[in-house]
Amino acid sequence: MKKLSMILAISAIFSTSIFAQKTFTLTSKDLGGETTKVQEFNGFGCSGENQSPQLSWRNAPEGTKSFAVTMYDPDAPTGSGFWHWVVVDIPANVNELITNAGTKNLVPKGAIQSVTDYGIKGFGGPCPPVGHGYHQYIITVYALKTDKLGTDENTNPAVVGFNLWNQTLAKASIVAYYKR
Numbered sequence: 001m002k003k004l005s006m007i008l009a010i011s012a013i014f015s016t017s018i019f020a021q022k023t024f025t026l027t028s029k030d031l032g033g034e035t036t037k038v039q040e041f042n043g044f045g046c047s048g049e050n051q052s053p054q055l056s057w058r059n060a061p062e063g064t065k066s067f068a069v070t071m072y073d074p075d076a077p078t079g080s081g082f083w084h085w086v087v088v089d090i091p092a093n094v095n096e097l098i099t100n101a102g103t104k105n106l107v108p109k110g111a112i113q114s115v116t117d118y119g120i121k122g123f124g125g126p127c128p129p130v131g132h133g134y135h136q137y138i139i140t141v142y143a144l145k146t147d148k149l150g151t152d153e154n155t156n157p158a159v160v161g162f163n164l165w166n167q168t169l170a171k172a173s174i175v176a177y178y179k180r
Helices: 002-019 157-167
Strands: 025-027 055-058 066-073 082-091 135-144 168-178
Touching: 025 135, 025 168, 055 135, 066 157, 082 157, 135 157, 157 168
Parallel strands: none
Antiparallel strands: 025 055, 066 082, 066 135, 135 168
C-alpha cells in the first residue's frame, strides 16, 4: 500500500509539472496596493511627481509579437472612466518599462505612447476628485499577436482599446488604489 501511495504522489507531482501552464504575470517594484504622490498627476488640481511606475511581465504566451500597456480608472466621474496611459507596439523582446518611462518618454524604441484622457501623450498619473474616495487604477499588459497595432500617437484610447481587443493573446493586470 505504501508503494502505491508513493507512486501516486510521484505521478501527481510529475503530471502537475508537465501540464502546469506558466501564468502571464505583471508586477511592479514601485507599486504596492496604492499609488502615491510619486505617481500622482501634476496638474488638473493635483501636485504629484507624475512618475510612471516600473512594470515587468513574464511568461508571455507563444506567438506574442508585441506588447501594449494601459492604465485605466473605471471610477472616474465621467460616465466612461478615464485612460491615464496607453503604450502600444512594445517589441516582443521587451519585458519591462522602467520607472518614469511614460513621463520622460523612455519607452523602448519603436513603442508609441498614445494620447490619454488628459489630452497628453504619455503617462498621466492618478488625480481623483478630492473627497471622492478610493479610485482603482487598473494597469494591464497585453500580449499581442501582431508586431504593430496600427495606431499612432494621436489615436484615442477607445480606438486603441478596440484594436487591442482584436489582437490580444493574453493579458495580465495589477490594481492600485488612490484617493485625495
